[in-house]
Amino acid sequence: MTASQPTEPYEDIPGTWVFDAERARRGYHLNEFLYSLMKAENRKAFLANEPEYTLKFKMTPAQRAAVLERDWNKLLDLGGVSYALAKLAFTDGKSYQFMASRMTGMTEKEYVEMMQKGGRSPDGWRSKAERRGER
């Protein structure tokens, strides 16, 4: 018998990975890697040899590849939490805003313009079921 969890209602929210206990479990070593980037010497060591540095942590190969590729949404899907991921962006000399823009597929400029116009409306972004016309 395999362990399975009920589908949570928040899984119906489009474009969003809620960082719940299951994602936290899967992402534990990934997030601990990201946490290590709080220290300047670790940021330096990581940037000097990224593949080697990531081997110090018990991440899965998929998590490691997503780190090296800065595949932000993949990292969320594999259990990364945005505040920890931000430390990777900061290590690259980028901002939260840059990271968020990459996650949306926009350029940073487009993203900033969207925010300055009042941000993304929740209309059409509340429910996957609604998008499929089921409610």
Add this chain to the structure above:
Amino acid sequence: MARIVAGVGTSHTPAIGAAVDNGKMNDPYWAPLFEGYEPAKEWMAKTQPDVVIMVYNDHVNAFDFKIIPTFAIGCGEEFPIADEGWGARPVPIVRGYPELAAHLVQSLVLDEFDMTIVNEMQVDHGLTVPLTLLFGRPQAWPCRVIPLAVNVIQYPAPTGHRCYMLGKAIARAVESWNEDLKVVIFGTGGMSHQIQGPRAGLVNTPFDQAFLDGLSRDPERLARIAPLEYLRDAGAEAIELVMWLIMRGALGDKVEEVRRFYHVPASSTAVGNIILERR
């Protein structure tokens, strides 16, 4: 007797701290925000609290994933500023109030709120940006600060109702402290925002304005907002608003709204600021 005289709700967006630290306060992007906070700063300069209870959340800085306390009180003498990944903010170290913090812990646990005691921790933008917004850039912070950290990172955060009830218990704890102290409590974070995934950038101004209205008019309604409603309607990170309900719960039944400011955007965030005085 110690007394909570007022509550401050404010966003704690890290980019606001970076704008101050990098001298960008007069840039066209930032000027309206900092102008909007001027009256709140003036109010704070007049109010001169002895102690601030800062309800905030850590963003994977003091706490990694080894231990995730739902409610934690900083009981130390002082709290250094965290290096979150771009160097520590150049702001003064935060001085605590260990005696009062210990009393709060004792009173709250006996009042059935099981607080985690933290004697040493670094504090991040969640705590320092609200201090900067309300106190400016002093050489030393003008009052003591008791950090009260809430887990809003790993789902589920404590419910709004639980937070509201915790606020009431904090008021009882403060009022049983036998020293004349003026206390201001902060609820920080929010307002509507999401900084992850393809839905990043979500802002829901009607939701935020209704929340600001409800703080003085109908906090009981706000305390019943379900976690899913925050996530769905106001963005994954809007769940931080439950921390404002701790602040509101600590103010008792009657409050007067003396200041409100709302601005979009600061980075990915809708920024809100409210000051509620106890009546």
